[in-house]
Amino acid sequence: MKPRRKRFHQSLTLLLLLSSLTLGLGSCQPGTFITPPTLELGSALNSRSAEEFPRFSYDGRYLVFASDRQGQRGIWLYDRLNNRLLPLPGINQPGTRQDQPDISSDGRYIVYVSEQEGKPDIFLYDRFTFQREQITKNWLGEVRHPTISGNGRLIAFEANRQGQWDLVIYDRGLNTPLSVPNPQQKETGINTNPKNQ
Structure with missing residues (x-):
């Protein structure tokens, strides 16, 4: 050349x-910061109480977090699309502490720590059925910081069973109804009809 x-x-x-x-x-x-302002009414993302442990669903629509609002530590779910808190019937038990939440892909499952049995345990909450499941019912030792896989089948947490913190993985099984984002749910929210999964 x-x-x-x-x-x-x-x-x-x-x-x-x-x-x-x-x-x-x-x-x-x-x-860009898109945080809504703090409101006195308690129906917003932030309140005058401590808000901690935020975790997003797959598409960022749902934000689960722990808060000290209403006089006790509890789990709250914020719908970012509609800018409002969503009800979680049965998840926050009176007189007990719920903390450290995580959420599955489409927002169906929430895993968290609760002391409703007198000691910290890992619980799973299903937003379709409003049911709670105690994952560590007969577990000896402390547990903390649960996380759930996107599809809702696997739960991992930290456990102090033998004098040190180890990781534990719990498989909910092959018959677990999966939490998989549906493109049609993006604008309308979680599908409350289990037959249409």
Whole structure:
């Protein structure tokens, strides 16, 4: 290749590289804070109480968290699409502490720590059936920080059974109704008819 043609190709390559780099940097948009303001009424994401352990569903619509609002530690679910708290009937037991939640992909299952049996235990809450399941009923030792797989089948948590913190994985089984995001649910929310899963 002639030196003049070689320099031309090198210059063209460099120009294309710089152009793509400039375009790439120019198309990067900075992040934006979209947190709604704190409200006195208690129906908003933030209140005058401590809010902790936020966890999003797969598409970011649902945000589960722990809060000290209403005088006791409890689990709350915020629907970011409609900017409101959603009811969780039966999850927050009077006189007990519920904490450290996590949520499955489509928001169907919530796993959390509760002391309703006199010691911290891992519980699973199903938003379709409003039922709670105690995962660590006969577990000896402390448990904390549960997490649930996106499809809702596997639950992992930390356990101190033999003097050190270890990880434990619980498999809910092959017959577990799975929590899988449905494209049609994106705008309408969780499907409350189990027959349509």
